[in-house]
Amino acid sequence: MDVDEVFEMVTSGMTHEDISNTLKTRFPGIRGFSARSVRRFCSENGIHKPDSAQVDAVVECAVTEVGHVYGRRMLKGVLESKGIKVSEKRVSESLQRVAPLQYDQQRNDTLDRTNPLQYSALHFGHKLHIDQNEKITMFGATHIVARDGYSGKIIAYCTMPVKNNLAIYDSILRSSTKTYGLWKQIRVDHGREFYLLLYVQEALRCRVGPRDILPYVQSPSTENHTVERIWVEVNSRINYPLKRHLISMEATNLINMSDETTKFCVSFVTCNVAYHGLSLFVAAWNHHSIPGRGVPNHLQVQRYETIPIPDGEVPGTDEAADAYRSQGGQLREFGLFGCDPLKDRQDLIMKREQYFLSRCRFGDIFSNVVSGNGQAYSYAIAEFIRITNSLEAYL
Incomplete structure (x- = not known):
């Protein structure tokens, strides 16, 4: 043995x-x-099952990190993403001890998340669903997620101040293609932020892959259920806790969102905190068991059939944008949310971020928002504004 x-x-x-x-x-x-x-x-060989106290300790730590909205399956995914193997039953039993109120709320959740539309994806690499989430866009943070239709695995994601064709192409299509290979079909809504991504997808698929399936499909968001259902989870675990706190800060005049510098600072901190939360969610999601399906990471391996693409065949971001424009296409390149007074001084930008990161950690801030009173979030925003205003004096 x-x-x-x-x-x-x-x-x-x-x-x-x-x-x-x-x-x-x-x-x-x-x-x-x-x-x-x-x-x-x-x-x-000294192999023993962890006792209840040990399980409670790791489960309580996970609950503190990600908040109280994760159920037993997702918490098991959180632990597995950290290399900690605990059965779903023991996680459930531990939740009843360390977070009984939240456990009861999860058990009594009657929200219908089933998809009434018939759907078929034959393997990992068949259909890739991409969508954006704008629940906290008024505070300068937008999520983009790409989910494989067969396995349910989230294979790429990003958080940015404002939707940007170039950033989405680089973080989603270019990144996923270089890591996994090319999907036979991409599915998105009719948003203009996906134009560059779809242009490259079509160009690559014209050279490789089957001819009996369209390289991409654009449909209303309401028909992109495979990725849309992710947002229910992301909103409750990440966006709504952040949004509630930001609205409270604005109502009590701790932030003035009509000020361009404040808007930039709020966006910078919020994007990074939200991205940290999204990273935790993705790791847990890809390790958790989807009822009736299985674990996304395991399903990926079972039928891995993306189209191999040599690294040099995937165009760089600027190269792709230039090619798109040379054919008469127009790309709206959005900048920052608000205005950064230090935007022309890279030395001051680096100095600001180094000093800020020496005092604030995005992981601690996120945990404080979802499991505490959010004061670390308020402090981080105020501190970033203070540092920015202080360095502006050097201009």
């Missing part, structure tokens, strides 16, 4: 009897895999 393999099975919640049956099935005809032998092996 392999120590690491048995340790993983024990920590995942399997009993000695379960492990014995698994090994007997995997190695038929080989003796020495009785439940008693497994128990002795575990004792000799």
